[in-house]
Amino acid sequence: xxxxxxxxxxxxxxxxxxxxxxxxxxxxxxxxxxxxxxxxxxxxxxxxxxxxxxxxxxxxxxxxxxxxxxxxxxxxxxxxxxxxxxxxxxxxxxxxxxxxxxxxxxxxxxxxxxxxxxxxxxxxxxxxxxxxxxxxxxxxxxxxxxxxxxxxxxxxxxxxxxxxxxxxxxxxxxxxxxxxxxxxxxxxxxxxxxxxxxxxxxxxxxxxxxxxxxxxxxxxxxxxxxxxxxxxxxxxxxxxxxxxxxxxxxxxxxxxxxxxxxxxxxxxxxxxxxxxxxxxxxxxxxxxxxxxxxxxxxxxxxxxxxxxxxxxxxxxxxxxxxxxxxxxxxxxxxxxxxxxxxxxxxx
Amino acid sequence: xxxxxxxxxxxxxxxxxxxxxxxxxxxxxxxxxxxxxxxxxxxxxxxxxxxxxxxxxxxxxxxxxxxxxxxxxxxxxxxxxxxxxxxxxxxxxxxxxxxxxxxxxxxxxxxxxxxxxxxxxxxxxxxxxxxxxxxxxxxxxxxxxxxxxxxxxxxxxxxxxxxxxxxxxxxxxxxxxxxxxxxxxxxxxxxxxxxxxxxxxxxxxxxxxxxxxxxxxxxxxxxxxxxxxxxxxxxxxxxxxxxxxxxxxxxxxxxxxxxxxxxxxxxxxxxxxxxxxxxxxxxxxxxxxxxxxxxxxxxxxxxxxxxxxxxxxxxxxxxxxxxxxxxxxxxxxxxxxxxxxxxxxxx
DNA sequence: TTGTAAGCGTTATCAA
DNA sequence: TTGATAACGCTTACAA
Numbered sequence: 001x002x003x004x005x006x007x008x009x010x011x012x013x014x015x016x017x018x019x020x021x022x023x024x025x026x027x028x029x030x031x032x033x034x035x036x037x038x039x040x041x042x043x044x045x046x047x048x049x050x051x052x053x054x055x056x057x058x059x060x061x062x063x064x065x066x067x068x069x070x071x072x073x074x075x076x077x078x079x080x081x082x083x084x085x086x087x088x089x090x091x092x093x094x095x096x097x098x099x100x101x102x103x104x105x106x107x108x109x110x111x112x113x114x115x116x117x118x119x120x121x122x123x124x125x126x127x128x129x130x131x132x133x134x135x136x137x138x139x140x141x142x143x144x145x146x147x148x149x150x151x152x153x154x155x156x157x158x159x160x161x162x163x164x165x166x167x168x169x170x171x172x173x174x175x176x177x178x179x180x181x182x183x184x185x186x187x188x189x190x191x192x193x194x195x196x197x198x199x200x201x202x203x204x205x206x207x208x209x210x211x212x213x214x215x216x217x218x219x220x221x222x223x224x225x226x227x228x229x230x231x232x233x234x235x236x237x238x239x240x241x242x243x244x245x246x247x248x249x250x251x252x253x254x255x256x257x258x259x260x261x262x263x264x265x266x267x268x269x270x271x272x273x274x275x276x277x278x279x280x281x282x283x284x285x286x287x288x289x290x291x292x293x294x295x296x297x298x299x300x301x302x303x304x305x306x307x308x309x310x311x312x313x314x315x316x317x318x319x320x321x322x323x324x325x326x327x328x329x330x331x332x333x334x335x336x337x338x339x340x341x342x343x344x345x346x347x
Numbered sequence: 348x349x350x351x352x353x354x355x356x357x358x359x360x361x362x363x364x365x366x367x368x369x370x371x372x373x374x375x376x377x378x379x380x381x382x383x384x385x386x387x388x389x390x391x392x393x394x395x396x397x398x399x400x401x402x403x404x405x406x407x408x409x410x411x412x413x414x415x416x417x418x419x420x421x422x423x424x425x426x427x428x429x430x431x432x433x434x435x436x437x438x439x440x441x442x443x444x445x446x447x448x449x450x451x452x453x454x455x456x457x458x459x460x461x462x463x464x465x466x467x468x469x470x471x472x473x474x475x476x477x478x479x480x481x482x483x484x485x486x487x488x489x490x491x492x493x494x495x496x497x498x499x500x501x502x503x504x505x506x507x508x509x510x511x512x513x514x515x516x517x518x519x520x521x522x523x524x525x526x527x528x529x530x531x532x533x534x535x536x537x538x539x540x541x542x543x544x545x546x547x548x549x550x551x552x553x554x555x556x557x558x559x560x561x562x563x564x565x566x567x568x569x570x571x572x573x574x575x576x577x578x579x580x581x582x583x584x585x586x587x588x589x590x591x592x593x594x595x596x597x598x599x600x601x602x603x604x605x606x607x608x609x610x611x612x613x614x615x616x617x618x619x620x621x622x623x624x625x626x627x628x629x630x631x632x633x634x635x636x637x638x639x640x641x642x643x644x645x646x647x648x649x650x651x652x653x654x655x656x657x658x659x660x661x662x663x664x665x666x667x668x669x670x671x672x673x674x675x676x677x678x679x680x681x682x683x684x685x686x687x688x689x690x691x692x693x694x
Numbered sequence: 695t696t697g698t699a700a701g702c703g704t705t706a707t708c709a710a
Numbered sequence: 711t712t713g714a715t716a717a718c719g720c721t722t723a724c725a726a
Contacts, residue, residue: 004492006469008703019713024705035711052469056406057703060718065403067454080444080650083436084633092455093427100456105471107414108439108455109447122353122399124452145351231637260637267639286431290578290607292614292639303427355719366697371721382695404719407702 007051016045027053065125066104068313070095071117073133074110076228081110085229085257086285087302088132091153094306095130102314111135116142128313131155134199149316151309156198163316165309165326169200172298172333173207176252176280179296179335181215184344185250185278188212191237191262192254193229201229204254204282223248234261235268241277242269249277249344256281256288256297263291263340274342284336294338304330354398363392374400412472413451415660417442418464420480421457423575428457432576432604433632434649435479438500441653442477449661458482463489475660478502481546496663498656503545510663512656512673516547519645519680520554523599523627526643526682528562531691532597532625535559538584538609539601540576548576551601551629570595581608582615588624589616596624596691603628603635603644610638610687621689631683641685651677 009027013020018038025033026042034042045051059065070092073082083089092108099106107124111117116139121129128149134157143150144161152164180188188208195202205224212219223245225237234253238261241248251266253259259281263273271277273293281288281297288295308330356374360367365385372380373389381389392398406412417439420429430436439455446453454471458464463486468476475496481504490497491508499511527535535555542549552571559566570592572584581600585608588595598613600606606628610620618624620640628635628644635642655677 004494006703009705010703013713020704021706021713021715022711028705033711038711052466054407054472054703055470056403056412056472057718058705059403060401060407060702060720061704061706062718063705080440083430083440083443084433086431086433086436089430089433089436093430096430096456097427100459105454105456105467107452109443109452112447119399120452123402125401125403147351231633263639264637286578287634287637290611290634290638292610353719356721357719367720368697368699368722369695375721380695385695401719404702405721407704407718408720408722409702410721 007049012042012045012049012051015049016041018042059125064127067124067126068099068104068106069120069126069129070106070108071111071129071131078113086287087283090285090302091132091306094303095310098307098310118142118146121146121148128317130309130313134196149313151313153309154200156203163312165305165312167300167331167333169203170207172282173204174211175333175335176282176298177208177211179341180250180252180278180280181211183278183341186217187248188250188252189223189225189241189248190252190254191225191234191258195226201254208252229255229258231257231261234258235265238262238265239269242266242271251277251279253279253281256283256285256295259295259297260287260291274340278341280341289338293340296338296341297336299334299336301330354396359389359392359396359398362396363388365389406472411474414471414473415446415451415453416467416473416476417453417455418458418476418478425460433634434630437632437649438479438653441650442657445654445657465489465493468493468495475664477656477660481543496660498660500656501547510659512652512659514647514678514680516550517554519629520551521558522680522682523629523645524555524558526688527597527599527625527627528558530625530688533564534595535597535599536570536572536588536595537599537601538572538581538605540574542573548601555599576602576605578604578608581605582612585609585612586616589613589618598624598626600626600628603630603632603642606642606644607634607638621687625688627688636685640687643685643687644683646681646683648677
């Protein structure tokens, strides 16, 4: 209830009867530069005064801002964050948890179409950034100029400046498709977002093709429904499949959100899942197990990936560059077998 | 690709051949303090040099930090943000969109058990904060001491210091229950998170009771399943209902997440929805329409609420205190009638 | 209308 | 081991 005025390092130094420099030293753990006695006097004063450092000042004085930029993609209309896709919320959860644990804060934002991230980065003196999704080239160039560690999630941009936290999307696409093939399916559609270079979708698509090829199945580009990563599109594609391709008995959706749409679209068209059509998703977002029937999907540990991304960024910030390898226990994919795939009885 | 060194206000002033003060004035729209000519010289220099202001310095110099703290609740184990609940992600989407539009950034975080928010607020010189969920009293006391506008979402804390963005939760609870009653149900369970004082859950509970009473139905506390706002608990409660209360024909779940769990629990117990048991949720998160069968629920425009919260905070920050009224078009609740409620045929 | 200069709270350099 | 003191980039009296 007290009015609360700012306690500065100067107040602390006076109370402790030492210089501001000394205070700064002990605050920053530069023990060894001060005597035990000074250190404890300072600590006592900090305690008594309830001193809270001003990060703006710190940042200005040229040290760390302890601020991390976290960028997530936006909806098509550029109006909102794609946080509605649980995949991103999970990631953010992991990131935030790890950052907070180390006393960092996160500025979460989208970035407007065509805009760069250089402004934000400079304005805020970001110590680093985690970028999800893929952007145009100039965006990455901006990023590099700021000379700050960057971790990319879900991007296959091939530039050693950036660290990436990736899963083996190609293998995931393969696993999903293989599962369908192993269950006797031969006419397998792929429903997916835009297949863009360097994107995860492309890799999953490649995995799909590899599984087909390996099984001696013909790759039919008519079976690829490619548009956007959304529930609505899944629905739409499913309608098209039901209407135009009665021979298709299985769908691999390159993301769970899309798969949910497919489920609905199929059901609207009078098809039963998995009796008439089998469906496999990708991601294993929480709703995958909540929906009805529960979705068979490629599982990745999303939260752990977020934590890993943040952990690695912090390491780069605090201990200098170090291109760490992915932790396989985080990165490993596996099939979450639930109830949307059925063995095709030989006809 | 250029190495990129910081352009300061001094660089700009030299380039433009004016003083730093002049630059600062035009940067801050204090036109009227400078001549047209100076203004345009400055603008040109800013453009040419591609000047990006340093917000740390601004903040230090005692003006705005343009930083807003956004706090969301955490999971029970205090490890992660509750961002996994789409309700919060939607809210965050709305908030972020509105903030960015005005050049503000958002620090999104949880707050550790027992910890206050004073530290963060002071460290970062936050211009304001948006707090979701409810906390212990001392938390709010801290908040007040920082003397910065605060908007509370989903809290009925009764303190004129805070602005709140609320919906009429009591009415919502009433509407949901009434719908069930109107469909002939008389044994209606409530499945909900902990009923805490000042929380939304309490209000929805009150609405439930009012509807019951109004219809001349007996309120049976055995029909209230109260534990946590989670899918798992919904599942659990549904199992208990199926096993112990065959007379219950309808469930009002005080949040969609819980309702989804109820759907699953019921289905696991061999009950069909809505044939055997009707279910109504609350919130209308996106999954509500994606699940199977699509959930009948109380709809609120969550994203718009987030935007409104942010808009109001900005107004308070930039134009001083002003307790604005809720915009009813944002706040209005309505039933989203889908497929989980069935009219009970008179037996 | 313009410019000078004193802060803002830190950190870091350099003598002592 | 300490303590003045000069940055850091910006805003804002106050003078000119």
